[in-house]
Amino acid sequence: MLAVGILAMGLAASLLAACASVPYTPSPKKVQKLLDLIDRGGVGAVKGLSSAPFMLDGEILLRQSDVDSAWSNLKAASFGFGKPAIASISRIGPDSYRLFGDTMDARVFFEKYLDKNSVLASIDASDGRYYLILNREVSGYPRIQGFKGPIK
Amino acid sequence: MKAKLLCLVFLLAPLAIATAEQKAETVFTDGEVNHKDGSGRTRSLEIGDRLSAGDTVVTKSASSAELKLLAGSSSIKIRQNSVFTLGEMSVDGTKQTVLQTVVGSVAMKFDKLATKEPLVGTTTCVASVRGTEIELYAGMDGSSLVAVVSGAVDLQSAGQTVPLAADEAVQIKPGQAPGPKFSWIGKQLDFSTWNQGNLDDYLTDPVASAQKIEEQLASYRTSMEDLLPQLAAQKAAYDEAYAQLKALVDAKDDAKAKDFRDGTVFPLMLSEATLILNIRYYALTSLSLRRFVLGGMYMQLKTRHPLDASDPAFAGFLEVYSRILKDFEESIVPQLVEADI
Numbered sequence: 001m002l003a004v005g006i007l008a009m010g011l012a013a014s015l016l017a018a019c020a021s022v023p024y025t026p027s028p029k030k031v032q033k034l035l036d037l038i039d040r041g042g043v044g045a046v047k048g049l050s051s052a053p054f055m056l057d058g059e060i061l062l063r064q065s066d067v068d069s070a071w072s073n074l075k076a077a078s079f080g081f082g083k084p085a086i087a088s089i090s091r092i093g094p095d096s097y098r099l100f101g102d103t104m105d106a107r108v109f110f111e112k113y114l115d116k117n118s119v120l121a122s123i124d125a126s127d128g129r130y131y132l133i134l135n136r137e138v139s140g141y142p143r144i145q146g147f148k149g150p151i152k
Numbered sequence: 153m154k155a156k157l158l159c160l161v162f163l164l165a166p167l168a169i170a171t172a173e174q175k176a177e178t179v180f181t182d183g184e185v186n187h188k189d190g191s192g193r194t195r196s197l198e199i200g201d202r203l204s205a206g207d208t209v210v211t212k213s214a215s216s217a218e219l220k221l222l223a224g225s226s227s228i229k230i231r232q233n234s235v236f237t238l239g240e241m242s243v244d245g246t247k248q249t250v251l252q253t254v255v256g257s258v259a260m261k262f263d264k265l266a267t268k269e270p271l272v273g274t275t276t277c278v279a280s281v282r283g284t285e286i287e288l289y290a291g292m293d294g295s296s297l298v299a300v301v302s303g304a305v306d307l308q309s310a311g312q313t314v315p316l317a318a319d320e321a322v323q324i325k326p327g328q329a330p331g332p333k334f335s336w337i338g339k340q341l342d343f344s345t346w347n348q349g350n351l352d353d354y355l356t357d358p359v360a361s362a363q364k365i366e367e368q369l370a371s372y373r374t375s376m377e378d379l380l381p382q383l384a385a386q387k388a389a390y391d392e393a394y395a396q397l398k399a400l401v402d403a404k405d406d407a408k409a410k411d412f413r414d415g416t417v418f419p420l421m422l423s424e425a426t427l428i429l430n431i432r433y434y435a436l437t438s439l440s441l442r443r444f445v446l447g448g449m450y451m452q453l454k455t456r457h458p459l460d461a462s463d464p465a466f467a468g469f470l471e472v473y474s475r476i477l478k479d480f481e482e483s484i485v486p487q488l489v490e491a492d493i
Contacts, residue, residue, distance in 0.1 A: 057454065058477075059447040060493070063255070064184075064212045065233045066451055073455035103477070104485045108493035112192070127459050150459060 024117035026134055026142040028086050031121050034134070034141045035084050041075030044068060048138045053113045055133065055146035058101030060109050082126040089121050092133075096120055099131050100148050109146075118145060128152040174202040175238050175249055176219040176228070183215025183232070192491030205240035205249065206436075211256070221249075221270070229259040231343070234290075235444055241271070241433040242426040250278070250433065253288040253296075254440045255448070257343045261285045262303070275441040276326040276368055277309035279316075289343055291350035292452070293361050294326035294368065294445045299336045310371070326445075327367035351452065358453055358465050362472040365446050369438055369476060373483045376434040383427040390420040435487035442480055446473070 026034075037043060043050050050071060054061045061067050097110035099120070114133065121142075123130040128150030134142035178187075178201040187197035190206030197209060197217055209217055211234050219228040230236045234256025241250055249270035251260060262269055262284050272279050274288060274296040284303030290296055298307055299321035307314045307322060312329040314322055321336035354361045393416050400409035450473060457466045 056451055059450050060443065061447065061451060062210060062443065063233060063235065063448075066448055068213075070451050070455045073452065074458055077456055077458055079455075079458045103481060104488065104490075105493060108490050112490070112493065 023091070024136045025091075025119055026089065026121070026137070028089065030137070030140075030142055031086055031089060031123075031132075031134070032084075034132075034144070035081055035086075035123065037141060038074075039080040041071075041079070043144065044071040044075065046139050046141060048143070049141055050144040053109065054144075055100055055106070055109050055113075055148070057148050058103055058106055060105055060113075081123060081130065084123045084125040084130075087122040087124045087129070089119055089134075092118050092120055100146065114145060123149070125150060174204050174222060176203045176221050177201070178203070178217060179220045179227075180218035181216070184212040185215050185217045185230075186210045186212075190491065192493070203238050205238055207238050208254075209236045210234075224263055226260065226262040231257045231259070234258060235440070237436070237440065239433055239436060241430050243271070245426070247426075247429065252437070252440070253290045255290045255292065255444045257287065257289045257341070259285075259287050272305075274324075275437055275445060277307060277324045277330070279305045279307040281305050287341065289341060289346060291347050292445065292448050293350045293354040294365055294441065295350050296324045297341065297346065298322055298324070299339070299341070301336075326364040326441075327371065328364070354449060354452070355456075355465075358449065359468040359472060362446070362449060362469050362476070365441060365449070366472055366476050369441060369480065369484075372434045372438045372441075373479070376431050376438075376487065377483070379427050379431050379434075383424065383431065386420065386424045386427055390417070390424050393417045393420050431487055435484050436492060438480070438484045439488060439492055442476070442484075446476060449473075 037046070050067055052062055052064045052067050054067045054070075056070055061070065092110060092114055097106040100106045100109075115135070117135050119134050121132040121134055123132065130147070130149030130151075132144060133146030135145055136143060178197055178199050181197055181199060185197040186194055186209070187201060187203070188194045188208040188210070190204060202222075203209070203219065209219070209230055211217060211230055211232050213232055215232050217230045219230070220226070221228070228236070228251060235254040236256075236258055237252045237254055239250035239252050241248060246268065248268065251270050251272045253274050260272060262281055269281050272281055272286060272288060274290040276294050277296050277298065279286075279298060282304045284305055285301035286303070286305060287299040287301065288296065298305065298316065300316045300318055302318045304318070305316040307316055307324075307330055309324045310327060310329045314330040314333065316322060316333065319335060319337045320333050322333050323331045325331070397409060397412055397417050400412055449469070453466050453469055457463045461467060461470060
């Protein structure tokens with residue numbers, strides 16, 4: 001009986017370890033929930049949802065105060081995606097950085113500051129295409145590591 | 153072969169060791185403070201951590217840090233939302249520490265130092281100090297405000313030098329000569345208000361602000377490019393001397409090898425290292441200006457006009473911005489390494 005218990009615990013621990021090592025991929029529903037939050041100007045209200053270092057188009061924002069200013073400016077400008085459709089959610093590839101800029105900055109940001117849990121969400125909206133770099137969830141939302149767009 | 157190589161490495165080792173000198177120690181931190189070292193690794197700054205040339209400290213909101221220079225007992229107080237770097241450059245053949253406030257506000261107090269006092273500055277000005285207590289403010293548009301609490305400062309910007317005494321201050325716009333001196337008795341600058349003024353000025357005419365950054369970056373590029381041919385010549389001379397040293401080692405002529413190393417190879421190594429140091433200084437200062445000032449400018453306009461790049465102010469800015477980025481990639485990036493990013 002004791003042996004079965006130990007075996008079950010070991011199995012549970014292995015499963016947990018395996019789960020932790022599985023790269024994160026947000027569901028379309030989770031991404032939609034995040035887009036709704038951005039539309040409402042609510043990113044700044046969720047602590048840790050968008051932290052430095054952050055890539056805005058081709059710019060690396062290393063100061064948290066700059067990341068916070070970016071989201072508060074977007075809110076003040078009443079930014080919204082306007083009927084967004086999720087075109088794809090994909091893993092970061094070796095050339096993904098080129099979507100943000102064919103520069104040393106963009107390449108090193110993708111190599112150094114992103115990890116296996118980072119994914120690229122492509123969003124089609126009325127103003128053009130957006131790219132969001134997302135990672136494991138914070139308060140039920142995928143964490144935002146980068147934002148580019150709209151690309152007409 | 154291996155033994156000879158080891159012998160050469162041993163002969164040339166003292167100079168390599170001398171380049172990893174620690175400059176400051178952390179004596180206080182409050183809130184969230186990050187430390188990026190020269191290898192590009194970023195971690196939380198803790199009391200007792202030592203910093204070397206090439207290291208950067210970034211403070212978040214409601215956070216601060218205090219460093220103590222290891223040479224003497226000078227202190228550096230880095231206030232919230234600031235970026236501070238410990239740099240190094242060679243002036244008249246002497247290696248000098250450069251304490252650079254990239255953005256935000258930093259107070260420095262220099263006491264009796266065991267070595268020469270460091271240079272202080274922002275990404276757009278540099279100053280030599282003498283027994284000084286000084287406040288440095290670096291704004292979002294590259295503007296600087298330097299205020300002397302006690303002692304004396306010789307401030308340089310755009311090729312002009314202004315001496316400042318106690319209770320005097322001056323503002324400097326990027327790429328411009330220092331503005332007129334004004335009295336600074338008992339004042340405490342509200343950095344947020346001052347920086348908001350810089351932001352308002354920038355938003356009024358973003359093209360002019362971007363052009364000033366372009367001019368400042370161009371002056372660093374020129375300084376750097378002046379050194380590159382000298383470096384190439386120095387490198388060729390060193391390579392030739394190294395081959396001669398190797399021949400002496402191969403011939404097991406140890407006495408001659410030592411004399412040649414001390415009299416010829418080491419001086420050439422030092423000259424090359426000095427040139428590399430200054431080229432790196434200009435490249436890293438350019439990177440700081442591009443990252444924290446130009447990048448901040450871009451963020452401010454882009455997020456105010458997220459859907460409308462045709463806004464005249466934004467469109468005009470983007471034209472200058474694109475030109476700066478192109479030039480940066482071509483002239484500065486070749487002097488950077490991935491750890492700098």
